[in-house]
Amino acid sequence: MTQAFDARAQQAVLESRAETALELARRLGADACEVGASVDQGTGVSVREGDVESVELSRDQGIAVTVYLGKRKGSASSTDASDASIKSVVEKAIAIASYTGEDPASGLADAELMATELPDLDVHHPWALDTDKAIELALACEAAGLAEPGIRSSDGASLSSGEGVRVYANSHGFLGSQRGSRHSLSCLLIAEDASGMQRDYDYTSARDPRALRDPAEVGRSAAERTLQRLGGQRPQTGRFPVMFDPTLASGLIGHLMSALAGGAIYRDASFLCGRLGETLFPEWFSLAEQPMLVGGMASSPFDGDGVQTRNNRFIEQGRLAxxxxxxxxxxxxxxxxxxxxxxxxNLRLEAPLESREALLSKMDRGVLVTELMGQGVNGVTGDYSRGAAGFWVENGQIQHPVEEFTIAGNLAGMFQGLVGLGDDIDTRGSIHSGSWLIDEMTIAGS
Structure with missing residues (x-):
């Protein structure tokens, strides 16, 4: 195992280094400065077919400095946070700024916006886990999956556990820091029948290790998902309703947020440019973030500029807010x-929810997508085209697995065509969502 990680001590060290960098930048003539510093430590093990494949013990640290000379900006970073390295990083950042052109939008966020409420959001839960115990848990997960009838072999089970500290400070006098942790366990299995081999996986992830699912349950679930894919066929080509599994629906929200990002908007590189106030979704759909959520996977009282985070509503009753x-x-x-x-x-949907059975019944005939492949999403036009696998639905009932097909549409049309959300919410990440039922997309199969 790696040496013990004293998060409080590391936090104090990073805060001191950030203040050192700020003071040095001031003395070297910077008009303003901001510093980000972090240190992370973790353990990861992977097993396959009952044998240990790898044990990884990691420790990473870094410091990044941005200085402003008027409206000119320079940034430099290093993985070495010693005093000598900090001096070098600050000097390089100032040298870079002296050569850059002026940018009227450059500079720190306004001082009055700096975070003043910095509560403990309960996101740091270290796990006193030695390597032998980590291996034992991964092996138990894999063994449970392999024990299921029909499973041929394993492509491995993995467990990771990590914690870290991040600090942000700037010359407004703001200094914020946060300790955090993340733990996960996954299993990937292989099954085979006359039609060929299939594989699938399942995983569990949480800030607090006590919230992780039982390893045997994860293994059995991975086996069930794998076995369900046997006998896959290509669906017919046409226009059909498409239902996205919760594990994939969060990706649709991710595409939406990428299109809403300020960088894409001011570059005129988003299909949502100039559409504030327009209706994008049905009026029963809203999307909000809760950055101060206690225990949330992405909770933080301040953003990357040191600004106090707050609840935001990006979609309000279907409108781009x-x-x-x-x-x-x-x-x-x-x-x-x-x-x-x-x-x-911590993005959360606000909408009426229905059971998966109700959504399948509403679909009647179409495709339930459980896997997506490729990167066919164009954020500028909203065009969407990806390889997929899942299940064919007929008369509101799952009939058989389908594979080797493509689903295509446009994100704007897909959002408008949202006809139902599932109550089968996936809570493992920072985006919580259930299944999404889209009224119609193009299926290119047989």
Whole structure:
């Protein structure tokens, strides 16, 4: 195992280093400065067919400094946070700034926006887990999956556990820091029948190790998902309803947020440019973030600019209510920051929910998608085309697995065509969503 990680001590060290960098930047003539520093430590093990494949013990640290000379900006970073390295990083950042052109939008976020409420959001739960115990848990997960009739072999089970500290400080006098942890366990299995081999997986992830699912349950679930894929066929080509499994529906929200990001908007590189106030979804659909959620996977009281985070509503009763803005992108657009430097935090849907059975019945005939392949999403036009696998639905009932087909549409049309959301919410990430039923997409199969 790696040496013991004292998060509080590391936090104090990083805060001191950040203050050292700020003071040095001031003495070297910077008009303003901001510093980000972090340290992370983790353990990861992987097993396959009952044998240990790898044990990884990691420790990473870094410091990044951005200085401003008027409206000129320079940034430099290092994985060495010693005093000598900090001095070098600050000097390089100032040298870079002296050569860059002026940018009217450049600079720190306004001082009055700095976070003043910095509560403990309960996101740090270290796991006193030695290597032998980690291997034991991964082996138990895999063994449970392999024990299921019909499973041929394993492509491995993995367990990871990590914790870290991040610090942000700037020359407004703001200094914020946060300790955090994340733990996960996964299993990938292989099954085979006359039609060929199939594989699938399942996983569990949480801030607090006590919230992880039982390893045997994860293994059995991975086996069940794998066995369900045997006998896959190509679906017929046509226009059909498509239902996205919860594990994939969060990706649709991710595409939406990428299109809402200020950087894409001011570059005129999003299909949502100039569409504030327009109706994108049915009126029963709203989307909000809760960055101060206690225990949330992405909770933080301050954003990457040091701005106090707040609840934001990006979609309000179907309408595009807000873009996702940092201080810089807000200035470029002549707007106000939404405290989203670094992205959105803990996205939650607000809408009527239905059971999976009810959604399948509403679909009647179409495809339930459980796997997507490829990167065929164009954020500029909204065009969407991806390889897929899943299940064919007839008369509201799953009939058989389908594979080797493509689903295609346009995100704007898909959002407008949302006809139902499932109550089968996947809570493992920062985006919580159930299944999405889209009224119609193009299926290219046989």
């Amino acid at each position: 807000s873009y996702m803005l940092s201080a810089y992108s807000a200035r470029r657009l002549g707007m106000q920051t939404t405290a989203n430097a670094g992205g959105a935090r």
